[in-house]
Amino acid sequence: MPNRRDFTKLVLAGGAGMLAPRGLWSAAAAAAAPALPQNADDKFDLLIEGGTVIDPSQNLNGLLDVAVKDGKILEVSKNIAKDRALKTVSAKDRIVTPGFIDMHAHCYDGVSIGMNADRYCLGRGVTTMLDAGSAGSATFPNFRKYIINTSTTRIVALVHISPIGTIMFDGGLSNLSWLNPQATAKMATDNKPVVAGIKIQLTKAITGSNDLEALKRALQAAEIARLPLMVHIEDPFSTLPEILKPLRKGDVFTHCYTNHEHGILDGNGKIIPEAREARDRGVIFDPAQGQTHLSFDVAEKCMAQGFLCDTISTDLTIVTVERRVFDLPTMVSKFMAIGVPLDKAIAMVTVNPARVFDFGAQIGTLRRGAEADVSIFELGDGKFEFEDSEGMKRTGQKMLSSKAVVRRGQLFINAV
Ligand SMILES: [Zn+2]
Structure with missing residues (x-):
């Protein structure tokens, strides 16, 4: 199963993408966003619990929970109270990203x-x-x-x-x-x-x-x-x-x-x-x-x-x-x-x-208020062969595969 070391040991071979703010990639694991004030009676629709959240828009990479309410991201922080969630899905040993x-x-x-x-x-x-x-x-x-x-x-x-x-x-x-x-x-x-x-x-x-x-x-x-x-x-x-x-x-x-x-x-x-x-x-x-x-x-x-x-x-x-x-x-x-x-x-x-592009909604991020479009992946370890369009091959050590998605707050579990 992946651990933090796996995320940081790879070496950047190319230059920084022009869209990335300078320095965004320098911190391997940034602090989580501060928790919002919680009211014990405040229920929300879905809790994605215990996954490794990677959200480059906020420089997030760490074990965090994601709360979703009314089709929007409500909160991303550590140890969100489970009893506030109407539904919980475990993301243990999974990667959680913006959709x-x-x-x-x-x-x-x-x-x-x-x-x-x-x-x-x-x-x-x-x-x-x-x-x-x-x-x-x-x-x-x-x-x-x-x-x-x-x-x-x-x-x-x-x-x-x-x-x-x-x-x-x-x-x-x-x-x-x-x-x-x-x-x-x-x-x-x-x-x-x-x-x-x-x-x-x-x-x-x-x-x-x-x-x-x-x-x-x-x-x-x-x-x-x-x-x-x-x-x-x-x-x-x-x-x-x-x-x-x-x-x-x-x-x-x-x-x-x-x-x-x-x-x-x-x-x-x-x-x-x-x-x-x-x-x-x-x-x-x-x-x-x-x-x-x-x-x-x-x-x-x-x-x-x-x-x-x-x-x-x-x-x-x-x-x-x-x-x-x-x-x-x-x-x-x-x-x-x-x-x-x-x-x-x-x-x-x-x-x-x-x-x-203007996609007509706030996507590509897990910021509070963004669309609750979230992906949950397994990051497999092994030897994986990839091909380009000319049939040339490269071998990688990691393979992402989808386990579940949340689209505008609705959870879809991938059965295969
Ligand atoms: Zn095309």
């Missing part, structure tokens, strides 16, 4: 490559997922009505600049007459805060030679809607410096550790200066493994040069839930296997993504 946030996945279930969010996200410890452009302006109302509104997982979405989203492989991106910034921005604006941004895919097999014009239109939509743009960049027609140049503070480069032409490394394995410049002005770097997007070799070379991505995400689809990616806790374990410490990896799926 995980997957910043890149696809859940248009039944359409193209969409997976089922409640099965593969909520059921795996992910209380919030960002659907990365499965729907565009023509398809979003259907996606919202039949998927977002009927799921227990909190689903926040990006509207694709193509009106049909990713229903078809090329999504219509090769046809510029389809790309309408005004219609895209209107659909996004009308659906805030369920919509948190705009999405475009820049791959030469999808856009052909139109990628910079398509990017310009996606940025226009993002400007009109006053939202961030997530840009899928993998094997693009144009060079990476040309693509990064117009990206703004808060825009997201997803698939940043891909090993294809026009990637983040030059021919000598050095990070291109334009990537550092983009990071310096606030562009977010997200790995999103998917089928073809993550190279351990590229990730390790970047981390060795102090360039760790800001978030960890899956690009989960019906294909990747079965192959190499599986779920977000596996991706967190995978990044631990290549040198990211547990606390930092948890920040990359909680407080960091919560700062990138």
Whole structure:
């Protein structure tokens, strides 16, 4: 079973993520938040008792209880009186974190490559997922009505600049007459805060030679809607410096550790200066493994040069839930296997993504008053083999697996 020593013995191989306040990671175990005044008659709904709470948003890492009332976090402190709880769940020998946030996945279930969010996200410890452009302006109302509104997982979405989203492989991106910034921005604006941004895919097999014009239109939509743009960049027609140049503070480069032409490394394995410049002005770097997007070799070379991505995400689809990616806790374990410490990896799926997009609620933290979205994990010890998108393997000593989640105060126990 894990102990405190396990949490601190790992060595940071990369640089500090730009989203993390300086010094946040220096303390291995911070003091718990002061206990709130307690009235013996004050009942609350749920007590998560005796787990190791890791909440990087508050620099918490220690044996603490979590009290939940009316769908919100009431208190995180030591030894909360059990008789005040209407229901108690033991988290002994478990890790308790803010509900995980997957910043890149696809859940248009039944359409193209969409997976089922409640099965593969909520059921795996992910209380919030960002659907990365499965729907565009023509398809979003259907996606919202039949998927977002009927799921227990909190689903926040990006509207694709193509009106049909990713229903078809090329999504219509090769046809510029389809790309309408005004219609895209209107659909996004009308659906805030369920919509948190705009999405475009820049791959030469999808856009052909139109990628910079398509990017310009996606940025226009993002400007009109006053939202961030997530840009899928993998094997693009144009060079990476040309693509990064117009990206703004808060825009997201997803698939940043891909090993294809026009990637983040030059021919000598050095990070291109334009990537550092983009990071310096606030562009977010997200790995999103998917089928073809993550190279351990590229990730390790970047981390060795102090360039760790800001978030960890899956690009989960019906294909990747079965192959190499599986779920977000596996991706967190995978990044631990290549040198990211547990606390930092948890920040990359909680407080960091919560700062990138407006999810319409206070999530990614266990602060008092935040949404009671909580994940309870087992941290297994052993030898675990992980694969990147090229089939390269790394072995890790830790594996997170979901045991239970709390979503807006409601407890779901994972039976498997
Ligand atoms: Zn994707």
